[in-house]
Amino acid sequence: MAVTDTEVMGWVEEQLQDNPEVTVDELFEGAKILKPDVAELNKRQFHARYPLQVKRRAQRAAAAEAAAEAAPAPEAAPAPAPARSATTTDAEVMSWVEGQLKDNPDVSVNELIEGAVKLNAGIAELTKRQFHARYPLQVKRAARRAADAAAGIKPRRRRRRKPAAPAPEPAPTPAPEPEPAPEPAPVADAPAPAAEAAPAGIDREAVRKMMFDFAADITAAEGTSGVVKVLAVLDDYIDRIG
Numbered sequence: 001m002a003v004t005d006t007e008v009m010g011w012v013e014e015q016l017q018d019n020p021e022v023t024v025d026e027l028f029e030g031a032k033i034l035k036p037d038v039a040e041l042n043k044r045q046f047h048a049r050y051p052l053q054v055k056r057r058a059q060r061a062a063a064a065e066a067a068a069e070a071a072p073a074p075e076a077a078p079a080p081a082p083a084r085s086a087t088t089t090d091a092e093v094m095s096w097v098e099g100q101l102k103d104n105p106d107v108s109v110n111e112l113i114e115g116a117v118k119l120n121a122g123i124a125e126l127t128k129r130q131f132h133a134r135y136p137l138q139v140k141r142a143a144r145r146a147a148d149a150a151a152g153i154k155p156r157r158r159r160r161r162k163p164a165a166p167a168p169e170p171a172p173t174p175a176p177e178p179e180p181a182p183e184p185a186p187v188a189d190a191p192a193p194a195a196e197a198a199p200a201g202i203d204r205e206a207v208r209k210m211m212f213d214f215a216a217d218i219t220a221a222e223g224t225s226g227v228v229k230v231l232a233v234l235d236d237y238i239d240r241i242g
Contacts, residue, residue, distance in 0.1 A: 003035040012050040016058075027051055044104050045111065052103060088119040097135040101143075112136060203241060210240045 008031050015022050015030070024047050031038045031050065038046060088096075093116050100107050100115065109132050116123045116135065123131060148154075214230070214237045221227045 005035075008035050008038065009050055009054065013054045013057075016051065016054055024051060045107070048100055048103050048107065049115065052099075056099070090120075093120050093123065094135055094139065098139045101136065101139055109136060206241045210237050213237065213240070 011034055012027055012031065015027055024043060027050065028038070028043060028046050031046065041049065096119060097112055097116065100112060109128060112135065113123065113126075113128065113131050116131070126134070214234075217230045218227060221230050
């Protein structure tokens with residue numbers, strides 16, 4: 001008849017009770033004789049699954065016994081408490097996973113799931129990813145935060161996103177440019193004044209025509225730039241007199 005895992009655990013517990021100094025190698029060799037499947041484990045995995053669990057269970061039992069002895073005797077016997085479920089609590093599973101990772105940081109998620117299911121059968125309903133996110137990942141994050149705090153490293157803060165800039169207001173529609181003023185109607189030539197009233201050497205007719213052309217161009221100019229262009233060629237108008 002094949003030896004069960006529970007029987008191997010019981011055998012290891014007996015060996016440790018008889019000789020607390022027994023080595024892991026001696027326990028490993030004896031367990032492989034009882035259950036050949038144990039040979040598939042390495043030494044570290046065997047220690048985490050059997051001797052370490054036996055020692056922890058003994059420590060918890062001793063601590064509970066010491067606490068019970070230290071507690072004052074009740075005056076009256078309390079009412080019997082309701083029977084507790086044999087299922088390990090979530091906190092206990094977390095503590096167990098934490099211990100496994102401390103003893104063997106390279107332990108695989110599959111090995112942790114296998115051991116956790118034995119503690120709490122409900123864990124079998126979780127997927128491998130869910131189990132990893134709930135237990136090993138949380139333990140590793142807590143350890144990293146503790147190490148950072150010990151080293152004086154402050155936790156990183158996520159940068160807040162800046163609010164989006166408001167959309168630019170639409171540019172105002174430019175006002176339509178005014179239509180150019182119509183050219184002034186030609187003015188009838190006034191009768192020439194007496195020859196004696198005009199300074200010598202000045203062609204009054206040429207001056208009058210130049211001034212009319214200049215006034216017409218200024219009036220037809222569009223905006224300030226147009227006026228500047230007319231003024232820039234002022235010498236051309238003066239040259240017309242000659």
